[in-house]
Amino acid sequence: xxxxxxxxxxxxxxxxxxxxxxxxxxxxxxxxxxxxxxxxxxxxxxxxxxxxxxxxxxxxxxxxxxxxxxxxxxxxxxxxxxxxxxxxxxxxxxxxxxxxxxxxxxxxxxxxxxxxxxxxxxxxxxxxxxxxxxxxxxxxxxxxxxxxxxxxxxxxxxxxxxxxxxxxxxxxxxxxxxxxxxxxxxxxxxxxxxxxxxxxxxxxxxxxxxxxxxxxxxxxxxxxxxxxxxxxxxxxxxxxxxxxxxxxxxxxxxxxxxxxxxxxxxxxxxxxxxxxxxxxxxxxxxxxxxxxxxxxxxxxxxxxxxxxxxxxxxxxxxxxxxxxxxxxxxxxxxxxxxxxxxxxxxxxxxxxxxxxxxxxxxxxxxxxxxxxxxxxxxxxxxxxxxxxxxxxxxxxxxxxxxxxxxxxxxxxxxxxxxxxxxxxxxxxxxxxxxxxxxx
Numbered sequence: 001x002x003x004x005x006x007x008x009x010x011x012x013x014x015x016x017x018x019x020x021x022x023x024x025x026x027x028x029x030x031x032x033x034x035x036x037x038x039x040x041x042x043x044x045x046x047x048x049x050x051x052x053x054x055x056x057x058x059x060x061x062x063x064x065x066x067x068x069x070x071x072x073x074x075x076x077x078x079x080x081x082x083x084x085x086x087x088x089x090x091x092x093x094x095x096x097x098x099x100x101x102x103x104x105x106x107x108x109x110x111x112x113x114x115x116x117x118x119x120x121x122x123x124x125x126x127x128x129x130x131x132x133x134x135x136x137x138x139x140x141x142x143x144x145x146x147x148x149x150x151x152x153x154x155x156x157x158x159x160x161x162x163x164x165x166x167x168x169x170x171x172x173x174x175x176x177x178x179x180x181x182x183x184x185x186x187x188x189x190x191x192x193x194x195x196x197x198x199x200x201x202x203x204x205x206x207x208x209x210x211x212x213x214x215x216x217x218x219x220x221x222x223x224x225x226x227x228x229x230x231x232x233x234x235x236x237x238x239x240x241x242x243x244x245x246x247x248x249x250x251x252x253x254x255x256x257x258x259x260x261x262x263x264x265x266x267x268x269x270x271x272x273x274x275x276x277x278x279x280x281x282x283x284x285x286x287x288x289x290x291x292x293x294x295x296x297x298x299x300x301x302x303x304x305x306x307x308x309x310x311x312x313x314x315x316x317x318x319x320x321x322x323x324x325x326x327x328x329x330x331x332x333x334x335x336x337x338x339x340x341x342x343x344x345x346x347x348x349x350x351x352x353x354x355x356x357x358x359x360x361x362x363x364x365x366x367x368x369x370x371x372x373x374x375x376x377x378x379x380x381x382x383x384x385x386x387x388x389x390x391x392x393x394x395x396x397x398x399x400x401x402x403x404x405x406x407x408x409x410x411x412x413x414x415x416x417x418x419x420x421x422x423x424x425x426x427x428x429x430x431x432x433x434x435x436x437x438x439x
Contacts, residue, residue: 009148014140015155017201022159024089024194025133028126030168031100031187032056032119034289037271038172038281039180043109047272051397053112056120061387063127067379068232070131072212083203085136092129093195096122100191104184134382135375138366139204150312153362154304157355158297163194165293172285211372236373237380243370252368255423256384259316259361262416263323263353265396265409272397273330273406278338287340292347299355312360312367313424313432319357320421326350327414334406361385 078087307315329346365381
C-alpha cells in the first residue's frame, strides 16, 4: 500500500467517531490517575499510600469477567435507540458523572476510605466503558478492511491522549488557584461534553447477532437459558483458544502481560516523582500534559504509517526498545534534578515510546479478536496488558522505598521490558504469521 493511500484512509468518517470515543476512554484516567495522585500528594498522603490507592484500577485487569454482558445484554430503552455499544457507553458515563460530583465533596486528608470508594466506582464504570469503546472500534470495520486497523488504533490512541492530556492540563494548571475539589467540578463539565459526543456518533453496523446465533447452534436446544449462558460466558474464550491453539494462545497471553510492565510501574509513580524532584503543578501541566499531548499525536500518526507499511511486530520491537530508553532518561532526571530541557527531551522519547508501542499493541490485539464476541475477546487480551499496570504497579510506591532511590527504580523498570523483547525476537515469525493469517 502506498503512503498516499495510507493517508487517504484517514478521511473515513468512522475514524472521527473512533477518535471521539477514544476521548471518552482516556478521560477517566485523569480522574483516578494523575489528578487523583496530585490531589493525594498535595494533601500530604505518602507515596506508598498513593501507589496503593491507585490499585482501584485493578478492575481494568478483570473487566473481561463481565465483558460477555456487553456483547450479549441489551440495555432497555437506550439499547433500541442508541445501539448495543453506545447504550453501554452512555450508561457508564452517566454513572461516572454522578461519582465525579460526589468526589467534589470529600477531603482525602480526613480519610482515604471515601475518596478510595468513589475512585473504585469511577474505575469500574470506566473499565466497563472501555469494553464497549474497544468493541465499538473493532465493529466499525469489516474483516476485509484490515488496512484500517493501524489508522483506527492510531486515532483511538490520539483520542485517548486527548481525553487524558487536555483535561489533565486544565486540572493541573488550575489546581493551585482553585483547589482540587473545584478542579473536579471542571472535570464534571468535561464529562458532560463527552456524553454529548456519545449521542452524536453513529453506531457501527455489525453481523454480531447473526454470528452469535450461529455459535448458539453448536449447543443442543440453542434457545435454552443454559445455551445462552454457555454462549455468553464460555464460547468467547473457547473460540479464542480453538482458533489459535492452546500453546500459541498461552504464549500470546504471556507476551501481552509482560510487554508493558515496566511502563506500568513508571506511569503509576510519575506524578509523585515530578513533585518530589521539584517540578511545579504548572510545569507538570505544560510539559507532561499539553506538550506531551502534542508530540504524542504527531508520533502516533507516524507510528500508524510505520505499522501499516512494515507490520506490527516490528512496531512492537521498536516500541519496546524505546520504553527501556525512556525509563533510563527518567533516571537521569532523578540524578540531576528539575531541569526543564531534560524533561522536554525525556518526554519526546517517552511519547515516541507510547506512540509506536501502543499503535502496534492495539493493532496486534485487534487482529486476534473475533467478530462474534469482539467485546469479550478484546477485553480478555487488553486485561492481560492492564494486569501489570493495575495490580503489580500498585506496589510501585513500596518499590521506590525498598530500592532507596528514584534512579534505581527507573533502571529496574527499564530492565523489566527485556523478557518480552526476548520473547518477541524468538517468536517473531510466529507472531508475524498470526497477523498475516488474521488479515
